[in-house]
Amino acid sequence: xxxxTQSTGHYCRLAAAQASKPCWIVVDNxxxxxxxxxxxxxxxxxxxxxxxxxxxxxxxRGWRWKxxxxxxxxxxxLDHYPWDVVVTNNAEEGDGFQDKLKEVVGWVTxxxxx
Numbered sequence: 054x055x056x057x058t059q060s061t062g063h064y065c066r067l068a069a070a071q072a073s074k075p076c077w078i079v080v081d082n083x084x085x086x087x088x089x090x091x092x093x094x095x096x097x098x099x100x101x102x103x104x105x106x107x108x109x110x111x112x113x114r115g116w117r118w119k120x121x122x123x124x125x126x127x128x129x130x131l132d133h134y135p136w137d138v139v140v141t142n143n144a145e146e147g148d149g150f151q152d153k154l155k156e157v158v159g160w161v162t163x164x165x166x167x
Contacts, residue, residue: 061086061089061090062086062087062089062090062094064087065087065090065091065094066090069094075165076161076164076165079091082131083126083127083128083130083131084126084127084130084131085130085131085134088101088131088134098164100137100138100157100160100161101134101136101137101138102136102137102138102139102140102157103131103134103136103138103139103140104140104142105139105140105141105142106141106142106143106144107143110143110144110145138153138156138157138160139153140153140154140157141153
């Protein structure tokens, strides 16, 4: 944890140095510094997507809020980040999941075409 808090983008640089594909999907970013790194290094190639669900749906899926876990920076530090796309995954008709997923896939497809 010391390295990631002292050196912005440390792990991102390591991952990027090993990447060899034209498209990357980087999942489960936990800190704003990671997103800032990718947006600054690859501004025209980076789409920042948040997948979320309501607390009610999350509870039905087994999630329970726990103090000291769900209120730390790695869990809530991105709650107010300016996401490019927000995908709601409540598994309910009309939550826009399919439309948002198509938007993300379309963006990736366009980038791969050049």
